[in-house]
Amino acid sequence: MKRSLKALTLLVSGAITATAPGVAWSQAARSYISIVGSSTVYPFATVVAERFGGTGKYKTPKVESTGSGGGIKLFCGGVGVQYPDIANSSRAIKPAELKDCVAHGVKDVIEIKIGYDGIVLAESVAAPGLNLSMRDIWLALAKQVPDPKGKQTFVANPYKTWKDLNPQLPAEVIEVLGPPPTSGTRDAFVELAMEGGCKSFPWIKAIKEQDENRFKQICHTMREDGRFIEAGENDNLIVQKLKANRNAVGIFGYSFLEQNSDSVKGSLVDGVEPTFENIASGTYPVSRPLFFYVKKAHIGSIPGIAEYLKEFASLKAMGEEGYLADRGLVPLSPAEYKAVVGQVNKLVTMPLPR
Amino acid sequence: MMVPDDDRSSRQLSPEETRRRVDASLRRRYRRERLFRFYGLFSVCLGVVFLLLLFGTIIGNGYSAFxxxxxxxxxxxxxxxxxxxxxxxxxxxxxxxxxxxxxxxxxxxxxxxxxxxxxxxxxxxxxxxxxxxxxxxxxxxxxxxxxxxxxxxxxxxxxxxxxxxxxxxxxxxxxxxxxxxxxxxxxxxxxxxxxxxxxxNRAFFTSGDSREPELAGIWGATKGSFFMLLVTLLLSFPLGVAAAIYLEEFARRSWWVDVVEVNINNLAAVPSIVFGLLGLAVFINFFGLPRSAPLVGGLVLTLMTLPVVIIASRAAIKSVPPSVREAALGIGASPMQMVFHHVLPLAMPGMLTGAIIGMARALGESAPLLMIGMVAFIVDVPSGPMSPSTALPVQIYLWADSPERAFVERTSAAIMVLLAFLLVMNATAVWLRSRFERRW
Structure with missing residues (x-):
């Protein structure tokens, strides 16, 4: 007993002394690339990271799924091995975020657009299929809608079935499963689809000039009476629910539609089907660009960053028939792709905010 | 209560009436007892049904991943x-x-x-x-x-x-x-x-994470969990036992000890995500330890398990009868000799049980790891407590969120592996208790 206790004490003191010089570690070199950011870009960045590491020349980068905002905040924390090298984002970096970056000494940021992600409204393949306009989407999901009697006032959303809001739609109960407000998919859906439908009323559009906040509150607020259901961040869960309930409509990223195309299908928006071609050509209206941001100061001190960028921007990854396209990333147009390749080769940084 | 005599005599019941009343109340009491037993059995059965349903779905979904x-x-x-x-x-x-x-x-x-x-x-x-x-x-x-x-x-x-x-x-x-x-x-x-x-599917047991479901494995996550638990065990067990011994055997009762005691009990009930935030602020931002390292994960989980270990150890020390202490002191042992030669060996099984149950809880924890960057895609199997890694519950979360459908069965398979580890740990705790525990 006595001896084992002595051994234990030794182990503890060893463990404690091992933790003490933590500050020293932060100065030590890091041999792998550290990537943080959006959970929407995560499935694509990880595929590239794995292929990049698979060649054996560099270590496989570490990709954290922190969400766009959280990732950019970490990224802008400063220059040095303890800060990430790359931030993935499902939206462009905001001027305020870029200022924060500069304030922490991150002055050279390279912005790279990697492709597009369509946001789809999907149903079970057994369902007859919907053809929605943006206005239908907004009327079905907004908390307050214009008085159906035609006056320019708002009432709490009275619509119970799709037919109520547009006689051409089926008389099925409105039941939409979507992501929670913390999700980037939700942000993009609200900005593109909801606001798009909202703006189709000229008198509401006029509010935007007078009172931006009121306009946002009208257009961006989702109904809370149980017809729009926040189904959590897990898109697989939404797909499962759509399979079980053919009345339900789910909102998620195109890659999930692509992977589950045998059980769910996309609804038409403004008459356009959410297909790969339609999103790539820009005819499908609810799509957004995806980005990642690179700290130029780290190129050279962390091994492999420039090579990782080249792998990402290569034809076999980002190209029209690349492996990212197989995963559901909608590729850039040839002109945009060319611009990105030029950027990667020359490492062009973003202009500093004033 | 005083009852007047004449009143009692007027209520004098015939033997038949008494028996009838007793029989009636007996029947009622028996019925109540039967009903209560039925409720108890029903709750147990319901619990078992849910457990079987859970295991059934997980195993049914996951066995094919092997x-x-x-x-x-x-x-x-x-x-x-x-x-x-x-x-x-x-x-x-x-x-x-x-x-x-x-x-x-x-x-x-x-x-x-x-x-x-x-x-x-x-x-x-x-x-x-x-x-x-x-x-x-x-x-x-x-x-x-x-x-x-x-x-x-x-x-x-x-x-x-x-x-x-x-x-x-x-x-x-x-x-x-x-x-x-x-x-x-x-x-x-x-x-x-x-x-x-x-x-x-040998790759499932020998490789790290991958975005190709057919190549993805849990070895990386398992090793990450192992390093993390090692750090947790090495820190929380000795610290917890030392704190428990001091509080039980040496500390004089004072308001200060009371405050410490209340705080330890409170800490045991704090949601684990709070410890994650604390770990982010202290270990990563202040001490500059690297993100995603099992060492930091282990430190955070130590904070989380420490109160559990202290409480369990104190209970184990309390259960050692005072006569053992008095006898030791009586033949001239110093208080420290008394504790280390007599009380601690007798309390050890209880302490170990508490520690193992705390570790099992730590193994299943994913929320605090979110804050310290362990929710990450890491392909290379970690080689030590400083190399970036994930943990088993985090791996399950990441796979459950992947669009590729083949990850469904792998998620369930990973859950099976995690459950197997938990089962082994809890079984060890039970075995230790039954093997070494002494009753007085």
Whole structure:
């Protein structure tokens, strides 16, 4: 007993002394690339990271799924091995975020657009299929809608079935499963689809000039009476629910539609089907660009960053028939792709905010 | 209560009436007891049903992940493709395009796939990870260049799902798949030629994470969890036991000890995410430890398990009868000798049990790891407590969130592995208790 206790004490003191010089570690070199950011870009960045590491020349980068905002905040924390090298984002970096970056000494940021992600409204393949306009989407999901009697006032959303809001739609109960407000998919859906439908009323559009906040509150607020259901961040869960309930409509990223195309299908928006071609050509209206941001100061001190960028921007990854396209990333147009390749080769940084 | 005599006599009951009343109340009491037992049994049964349902779904979904379909290909290691210069330089060998070898072998098996689109469909059948095993083969033995060697290579996860559905007896339209008619026809031909086989999925137990479901494994996450628990055990057990001994045996009762005691009890009830935030602020931002390191994870989990260990250890020390202490002190032992020679050995089984149960809780924890960057895609298996890694529950979360459908079965399989570890740990706790515990 006595001896084992002595051994234990030794182990503890060893463990404690091992933790003490933590500050020293932060100065030590890091041999792998550290990537943080959006959970929407995560499935694509990880595929590239794995292929990049698979060649054996560099270590496989570490990709954290922190969400766009959280990732950019970490990224802008400063220059040095303890800060990430790359931030993935499902939206462009905001001027305020870029200022924060500069304030922490991150002055050279390279912005790279990697492709597009369509946001789809999907149903079970057994369902007859919907053809929605943006206005239908907004009327079905907004908390307050214009008085159906035609006056320019708002009432709490009275619509119970799709037919109520547009006689051409089926008389099925409105039941939409979507992501929670913390999700980037939700942000993009609200900005593109909801606001798009909202703006189709000229008198509401006029509010935007007078009172931006009121306009946002009208257009961006989702109904809370149980017809729009926040189904959590897990898109697989939404797909499962759509399979079980053919009345339900789910909102998620195109890659999930692509992977589950045998059980769910996309609804038409403004008459356009959410297909790969339609999103790539820009005819499908609810799509957004995806980005990642690179700290130029780290190129050279962390091994492999420039090579990782080249792998990402290569034809076999980002190209029209690349492996990212197989995963559901909608590729850039040839002109945009060319611009990105030029950027990667020359490492062009973003202009500093004033 | 005082009851007047005459009143009692007026209520004098006949023996028959008494018996009747007693019988009636007895029946009622028996009925109540039966009902209560039924309620108890019902709750137990309900619990068992839910447990079986949970295990049933997880095992039903996950058992198939332990097998994986492979294709038997005669790979010709063409020296002109891999190493045109003939220098056998390892840099050249590591970046060569091994997918060409797989494509050539497939074309030999199915020569009629001639058009570009057809060949693309054909090549999709084999996993994108097949090239890694080819590269490893060549790097291990460059002499193989120029020879032909039959190899079992993993098939794509979509193919794997279809083959497994077929193996479980489903046919035709019952199986929903994204494979084309043409691909299915090729697969049936390859099956007839005994080129395809379901084999043990060794990669699942030996490799790290991957975005190709057929290559993804839990070894990386398991090792990450192991390093984390090691740090937690090494810190929380000695610290917890020392704190418990001091509080129970040496500290004089004062308001200060009361405050410490209340705080320890409160800490045990704090949600684990709070410890994650604390870990982020203290260990990463202040001490500058690296993100995603099992060491930081272990430190955070130590904060979380420490109160549990202290409380369990104090209970174990309390259960040692005072006579043992008095006897030791009576024959001249110092208080420290009394504690270390007599009380601690007797309390050890209880302390270990508490520690193991605390560790089991720590093993299943994912929320605090979110804050310190362990929710990450990490392919390389960690080599120590400082290299980036994930943990088992985090791996489950990441796979459950992946769009590729083959991750469904792998998620369940990973849950099975985690449950197995928890079961082993809890069984050890039970065994320790029954083996070493002394009753007074």
């Amino acid at each position: 097998r994986q379909s492979f294709i038997h290909l005669d790979i010709h290691f063409d020296a002109d493709v891999i190493d045109p210069d003939g220098a056998r330089d390892s840099d050249v060998l590591s970046v060569a395009d091994y997918s060409l070898l797989v494509k050539a072998a497939l074309r030999e098996l199915i020569p009629e796939a001639a058009s570009r689109a057809e060949r693309r469909e054909l090549n999709q059948l084999v996993s994108a990870g097949a090239i890694f095993s080819l590269r490893d083969t060549v790097m291990a033995d460059p002499q193989i260049l120029g020879q032909t060697k039959p190899l079992w290579l993993p098939l794509n996860s979509e193919v794997d799902l279809w083959l497994k559905a077929q193996a479980s007896g489903k046919v035709g339209a019952e199986v929903s798949t994204r494979l084309s008619e043409q691909q299915l026809a090729w697969l049936e031909r390859l099956q007839a030629g005994e080129r395809i086989e379901l084999r043990l």
